[in-house]
Amino acid sequence: MSVQHYFDTMEYGLAPEADKEVRAWLKTHADGFGHFIGGQWHSPHSGHYFEALEPGSGKKLGKIAQGSQEDVDLAVAAAKAALGPWQKLGGHGRARHLYALARMVQRHSRLFAVLESLDNGKPIREARDIDVPLVARHFYHHAGWAQIQESEFPDHSPIGVVGQIIPWNFPLLMLAWKIAPALAFGNTVVLKPAEFTPLTALLFAELAQKTGLPDGVLNIVTGDGATGALLVEHPDIDKIAFTGSTEVGRMLRERTAGTGKSLTLELGGKSPFIVFDDADLDGAIEGVVDAIWFNQGQVCCAGSRLLLQEGISERFIAKLKRRMETLRIGDPLDKTIDIGAIIAPVQLERIKKLVEKGVLEGAELYQPSGNLPASGSFYPPTLLTNVFASSTVAVEEIFGPVLVSMTFRTPDEAVMLANNSRYGLAASVWSETIGLALDIAPKLKAGVVWINATNLFDASVGFGGYRESGFGREGGKEGAYAYLKPTAWAKRKPRKPLPELPQAIEKKGGFEFPEIDRTAKLFIGGKQIRPDGNYVRPVLSPKGEVLGEVGEGNRKDIRNAVAAARSAEGWGKVTAHNRAQILYYWAENLSARSDDFAQTIAKMTGDSKTIARKEVQTSIRRLFTYAAWADKYEGIVHTPPLRGVALAMKEPLGIAGIICPNEAPLLGLISLVAPLVAMGNAVVVVPSEWHPLSATDLTQVLETSDIPAGVINIVTGESRALGKVLAEHDDVDAVWAFGSVELSAEVERFSIGNLKRTLVDQGLETDWYDPKAAEGPVFLSHAVEIKNIWIPYGE
Numbered sequence: 067m068s069v070q071h072y073f074d075t076m077e078y079g080l081a082p083e084a085d086k087e088v089r090a091w092l093k094t095h096a097d098g099f100g101h102f103i104g105g106q107w108h109s110p111h112s113g114h115y116f117e118a119l120e121p122g123s124g125k126k127l128g129k130i131a132q133g134s135q136e137d138v139d140l141a142v143a144a145a146k147a148a149l150g151p152w153q154k155l156g157g158h159g160r161a162r163h164l165y166a167l168a169r170m171v172q173r174h175s176r177l178f179a180v181l182e183s184l185d186n187g188k189p190i191r192e193a194r195d196i197d198v199p200l201v202a203r204h205f206y207h208h209a210g211w212a213q214i215q216e217s218e219f220p221d222h223s224p225i226g227v228v229g230q231i232i233p234w235n236f237p238l239l240m241l242a243w244k245i246a247p248a249l250a251f252g253n254t255v256v257l258k259p260a261e262f263t264p265l266t267a268l269l270f271a272e273l274a275q276k277t278g279l280p281d282g283v284l285n286i287v288t289g290d291g292a293t294g295a296l297l298v299e300h301p302d303i304d305k306i307a308f309t310g311s312t313e314v315g316r317m318l319r320e321r322t323a324g325t326g327k328s329l330t331l332e333l334g335g336k337s338p339f340i341v342f343d344d345a346d347l348d349g350a351i352e353g354v355v356d357a358i359w360f361n362q363g364q365v366c367c368a369g370s371r372l373l374l375q376e377g378i379s380e381r382f383i384a385k386l387k388r389r390m391e392t393l394r395i396g397d398p399l400d401k402t403i404d405i406g407a408i409i410a411p412v413q414l415e416r417i418k419k420l421v422e423k424g425v426l427e428g429a430e431l432y433q434p435s436g437n438l439p440a441s442g443s444f445y446p447p448t449l450l451t452n453v454f455a456s457s458t459v460a461v462e463e464i465f466g467p468v469l470v471s472m473t474f475r476t477p478d479e480a481v482m483l484a485n486n487s488r489y490g491l492a493a494s495v496w497s498e499t500i501g502l503a504l505d506i507a508p509k510l511k512a513g514v515v516w517i518n519a520t521n522l523f524d525a526s527v528g529f530g531g532y533r534e535s536g537f538g539r540e541g542g543k544e545g546a547y548a549y550l551k552p553t554a555w556a557k558r559k560p561r562k563p564l565p566e567l568p569q570a571i572e573k574k575g576g577f578e579f580p581e582i583d584r585t586a587k588l589f590i591g592g593k594q595i596r597p598d599g600n601y602v603r604p605v606l607s608p609k610g611e612v613l614g615e616v617g618e619g620n621r622k623d624i625r626n627a628v629a630a631a632r633s634a635e636g637w638g639k640v641t642a643h644n645r646a647q648i649l650y651y652w653a654e655n656l657s658a659r660s661d662d663f664a665q666t667i668a669k670m671t672g673d674s675k676t677i678a679r680k681e682v683q684t685s686i687r688r689l690f691t692y693a694a695w696a697d698k699y700e701g702i703v704h705t706p707p708l709r710g711v712a713l714a715m716k717e718p719l720g721i722a723g724i725i726c727p728n729e730a731p732l733l734g735l736i737s738l739v740a741p742l743v744a745m746g747n748a749v750v751v752v753p754s755e756w757h758p759l760s761a762t763d764l765t766q767v768l769e770t771s772d773i774p775a776g777v778i779n780i781v782t783g784e785s786r787a788l789g790k791v792l793a794e795h796d797d798v799d800a801v802w803a804f805g806s807v808e809l810s811a812e813v814e815r816f817s818i819g820n821l822k823r824t825l826v827d828q829g830l831e832t833d834w835y836d837p838k839a840a841e842g843p844v845f846l847s848h849a850v851e852i853k854n855i856w857i858p859y860g861e
């Protein structure tokens with residue numbers, strides 16, 4: 067063989083990573099792995115095991131315990147028992163344990179990397195250089211949060227026992243993303259790894275125990291989806307943190323509705339990879355390789371939709387095809403390969419079927435030449451061109467090494483195409499014009515945007531989606547709140563049952579002048595509008611006197627109000643200074659009419675004039691608070707370990723529905739509307755069902771306060787009925803509901819259509835006069851989405 071030959075072929079031999087240590091470790095568990103519960107290994111109560119297989123070869127790796135009800139009960143009880151002592155240990159004590167875990171991961175990094183590669187089929191290069199270092203970094207970073215928890219989160223407490231369910235694509239990294247923040251902030255954990263990839267979690271548990279992690283703080287129960295479901299249903303679980311498919315995420319939202327369990331969901335994606343014609347094309351080509359062929363494309367944030375500006379499209383595709391020819395597919399333990407094995411035959415089948423469907427729908431298929439390994443689950447890197455925005459392959463998450471490509475002409479068209487998805491996890495923008503890239507990033511509906519980069523992750527930077535990609539963030543300060551609850555909210559007590567509605571007192575006829583009839587209308591798109599159904603409902607005093615009538619809003623009124631709110635979306639783009647000015651002006655106009663409002667409140671609620679006046683004054687103060695926050699609830703500049711920054715931007719959610727509580731009819735409404743409006747959202751408000759007149763009177767104040775039409779819409783009527791309509795409406799991005807237990811449950815349950823964000827009180831009464839419980843960042847944090855824009859820099 068001549069030197070010339072090597073230059074011509076650029077061929078090189080195999081470089082297999084040794085697996086001796088991992089095989090030896092597996093052998094020590096040849097009788098089967100148990101569950102790790104309360105610091106001990108437990109055989110499965112049912113006696114059932116399943117096999118863990120090597121995707122690269124199909125060979126058996128070990129016998130894994132199938133978790134049953136008894137196993138889950140035992141694990142949850144262990145986590146519950148450990149909760150008190152773990153919290154008592156304090157931030158510094160927990161920081162030491164997390165630090166020890168970080169060190170442990172580093173010491174055993176090769177063992178973890180090889181095991182991960184064997185169990186999952188990912189290239190050893192990726193497990194070794196990406197997954198495992200990020201795992202260690204996650205524990206170090208969160209050791210830091212534990213250390214400074216008391217000073218940084220003084221008004222927050224841990225949530226409790228957390229059930230965590232993770233997928234197979236990044237088994238160890240997802241474990242770290244889940245357990246590091248949970249443990250750091252004083253929660254205890256029961257984690258269920260994916261059925262396909264439980265091994266690194268079990269190795270982690272074994273080694274964590276050796277670091278002296280207290281018994282019961284971390285419990286691992288293996289099993290399939292049924293085991294996950296048992297965890298979700300368990301009454302002693304306070305929170306579920308899930309990563310996986312949108313389909314299962316939606317099911318978990320439904321199952322946890324009304325239980326009071328908090329929930330974070332990190333779900334699927336169909337992320338756009340946008341290349342403008344002034345991009346560094348060679349850089350962008352390497353970007354595509356990382357975006358879609360990293361981990362065989364089995365990445366929730368994979369850049370699977372390539373959007374090319376027309377002028378460069380042909381050139382780019384030609385270059386890309388050349389690059390695809392050089393990608394090496396093979397044994398995951400070979401250090402020279404780029405693409406490893408697909409997780410399992412079932413996933414391989416799914417990929418094949420979707421690609422076939424794409425071709426049937428008209429896509430042109432390109433796959434590089436070269437053979438796939440003879441055994442195991444492998445699929446070649448694949449490019450589908452001639453794809454339409456509505457094609458199945460452009461819409462569905464394929465979760466494999468398949469890229470679809472489309473073209474655009476203008477930046478606006480790029481944004482439109484990029485956002486044409488029910489998902490919103492990530493996006494990449496490639497342009498050498500920083501002004502263009504930074505103009506596009508905020509317009510993309512995605513929780514993470516990479517500029518001239520892709521698939522960058524760090525423990526200090528929040529990760530998570532918009533829309534049906536789920537809710538909650540993992541990592542960074544924003545991720546901390548997924549494992550903490552406001553202490554003031556934890557003290558809330560159940561609302562007292564409502565008294566019976568009084569009987570309306572019939573008006574007696576007489577010859578004196580009758581009061582001029584005043585029936586309050588709905589307030590939609592800046593106009594007073596009669597309710598669609600032309601029905602009214604009386605508003606009674608506690609004694610039953612009829613104080614007035616308001617419209618009985620229905621589904622159509624909500625639909626019109628949502629349309630009006632959507633057309634007022636520009637509110638999210640006006641300056642924060644401007645929004646603050648308008649909130650101040652609202653407060654000023656309310657103040658001018660404070661006596662009228664106090665009188666109405668007193669009449670409706672039967673409260674004394676003093677209390678009613680206090681409610682109005684507190685409402686004015688609350689508007690001032692949110693006017694103050696409007697330009698101060700700012701983002702963070704994260705500094706991950708790279709040359710660059712990640713800007714954690716706080717963006718409005720869009721349209722929020724609000725169901726106000728019966729108590730504090732003015733203050734309750736303002737406490738819920740003002741934070742959302744201050745952050746740039748448009749709202750559809752259902753005021754207090756019993757005492758709606760302060761809301762309808764408010765329309766006159768709103769009309770004179772320069773609030774643009776459609777930003778605040780008011781639909782009076784029955785809370786639960788209208789709450790359901792709002793929760794089901796797919797053009798509503800969030801619903802906040804304060805009232806009965808049933809209302810909370812229904813709003814959560816009916817929100818699954820577009821997985822809208824919900825904030826409900828589970829029937830617990832908020833003290834609207836207590837600023838700790840009723841105003842400030844605890845509400846503001848629910849009024850925004852956090853988008854992290856990564857901006858690497860340098861030559």
Ligand code: NDP
Pocket residue numbers: 231232233234235258259260261262289290291292293294295296298309310311312314315317332333334335365366413416463464465
């Ligand atoms: P799933 O959403 O089904 O699984 C994720 C985790 O949830 C696993 O641990 C799974 O258990 C568990 N689970 C499954 N059903 C339930 C249930 N009813 N209650 C509680 N837990 C449950 O994803 P899959 O692994 O089956 O993959 C299917 C598709 O999901 C992929 O093709 C891909 O499109 C997408 N996916 C997206 C991921 C992401 O990060 N966004 C990650 C993984 C998959 P087990 O697997 O052990 O049965």
